[in-house]
Amino acid sequence: MPSPRREKRWEILLSYQVLQAAVITLPLDDVNRRLAFGHANVLDAHAHLEDGGAYRAAGATLLLAAATPWDAVRTAMALTTAAYGEAGVGLEDLRELTVRPAHRDPRGP
Incomplete structure (x- = not known):
């Protein structure tokens, strides 16, 4: 029997x-709650909005436990x-995606 893959952050x-x-009427607290309690592998989650005139960037930073980065991205x-x-918001609206091991300093190499 194969051994299970270890989950990383x-x-x-x-x-x-x-x-x-x-986005104006979307309560950020509700979005944060949906992110934080939407999946057992979510260790931390923060929703964010950026103002940009007629368009805004709505997004999130999540800390997830997953065996592979692809599992975490999905x-x-x-x-x-x-x-x-x-x-x-749908997948077609994605404008930025960054994935990194959680222990890495974003300012480092």
Whole structure:
């Protein structure tokens, strides 16, 4: 019987472009709750919004436990699109995706 893969910690940053009007009424606390409690492998999650005129960036930074970075990305994308679904966010709106092992300093090599 093959041994199970060890889970590692991954930090995932996702950012989606959405219309400003769609996000104005979206309570960030609700989005944070949906992210944090949407999956057992979520260790930490923070939603964020950036103002950019008519468009905004709606996204999240998640700390996930997963065997591979791809497993973490799949989970993060599913959670963020579901959490921001009220604002019409879909995978086609993805504008930035950053994946790194959670123990790495983002300022380092």
